[in-house]
Amino acid sequence: xxxxxxxxxxxxxVHLGNYIGAIKPALQIAGTSDCTSLYFIADYHGLTxxxxxxxxxxxxxxxxxxxxxxxxxxxxxxxxxxxxxxEIFELSWILSCLTSKGLMNRAHAYKSIxxxxxxxxxxxxxxxNMGLYTYPILMAADILLFQSDKVPVGKDQIQHVEIARDIxxxxxxxxxxxxxxxxxxxxxxxxxxxxxxxxKMSKSYNNTIPLFEPAEHLKKLxxxxxxxxxxxxxxxxxxxxxxxxxxxxxxxxAQVQDFRNKYLNGISWGDAKQELFQVVNAYLEEPxxxxxxxxxxxxxxDDILNEGARKARAIAAPLLKKxxxxxxxxx
Ligand code: TYM
Numbered sequence: 001x002x003x004x005x006x007x008x009x010x011x012x013x014v015h016l017g018n019y020i021g022a023i024k025p026a027l028q029i030a031g032t033s034d035c036t037s038l039y040f041i042a043d044y045h046g047l048t049x050x051x052x053x054x055x056x057x058x059x060x061x062x063x064x065x066x067x068x069x070x071x072x073x074x075x076x077x078x079x080x081x082x083x084x085x086x087e088i089f090e091l092s093w094i095l096s097c098l099t100s101k102g103l104m105n106r107a108h109a110y111k112s113i114x115x116x117x118x119x120x121x122x123x124x125x126x127x128x129n130m131g132l133y134t135y136p137i138l139m140a141a142d143i144l145l146f147q148s149d150k151v152p153v154g155k156d157q158i159q160h161v162e163i164a165r166d167i168x169x170x171x172x173x174x175x176x177x178x179x180x181x182x183x184x185x186x187x188x189x190x191x192x193x194x195x196x197x198x199x200k201m202s203k204s205y206n207n208t209i210p211l212f213e214p215a216e217h218l219k220k221l222x223x224x225x226x227x228x229x230x231x232x233x234x235x236x237x238x239x240x241x242x243x244x245x246x247x248x249x250x251x252x253x254a255q256v257q258d259f260r261n262k263y264l265n266g267i268s269w270g271d272a273k274q275e276l277f278q279v280v281n282a283y284l285e286e287p288x289x290x291x292x293x294x295x296x297x298x299x300x301x302d303d304i305l306n307e308g309a310r311k312a313r314a315i316a317a318p319l320l321k322k323x324x325x326x327x328x329x330x331x
Contacts, residue, residue: 017201021154
């Protein structure tokens, strides 16, 4: 029985990159194989970025409502809020005592801010809190505490899963075989979904297409996707087109074939965007309704999350106990 685990941090609206890179594959795995899936809201990771109480609360619910609206079945998936599982934070501390500072210096979330500060001639740690700095250790605890085999993520999280592996190996070396070594699952084709400007779609680049925007706004955003200046009637290469890449994720195989032919025969970027909007909007229409309904009174989600936390803790507590025995805490 394989354990599959993934999380999303509540630092902004869930966007197409999150959906295609992580949520869609995670839901596919949960729906098809007989594995145990643990999907969670990484709210305490989000706290390193969001320190407005109401925003933090709403964004956390928004992540939960997104998963549920997209079809997560809480009877099949253990679905919880990270902060409801205190065992994770206890393990995180234990792991941090075995993790070298140098490893954190190289972790990219921290390193990118550090390097940018240096370029700007600022103190290299400007804007860095300790939560951001030790972020990968908490993520290792998320993963290792459940003996995860597989972690479906986008490319930007590969390094973090590798760090979790390193930390697990370090612990196993000192205290004997304890943690499973996790693997990431990344689909090369969708590992980096581009945003409106062609860079990686990311909340921090402000180039996202959020999943559940009203149709009119979705259309506006899709129209903003950057394209080249190939003339309208000229044949176009679908395999280098961001519009085509997104289209494939939301259309049927027959629609994709048809769209491909249009590219080869010449389609204007305006028309391509219009068709992309049609399929994305049709695909998301029902989930969007469910999402909006859940967000009217998001506390209705609490029962589901509380039950998920109960199940998660039932798995986490015995493992944490085992870890404590290994390090010399006997009661
Ligand atoms: P987060 O919240 O930044 O992103 C959630 C997931 O979406 C993926 N993703 C993308 N995939 C493809 N193209 C993109 N443009 C794109 N943008 C984001 C991310 O790779 C991620 O899989 N640290 C994690 C949350 C986390 C976690 C964990 C994940 C905490 N603990 C344990 C897995 C296991 C994060 O910040 O993801």
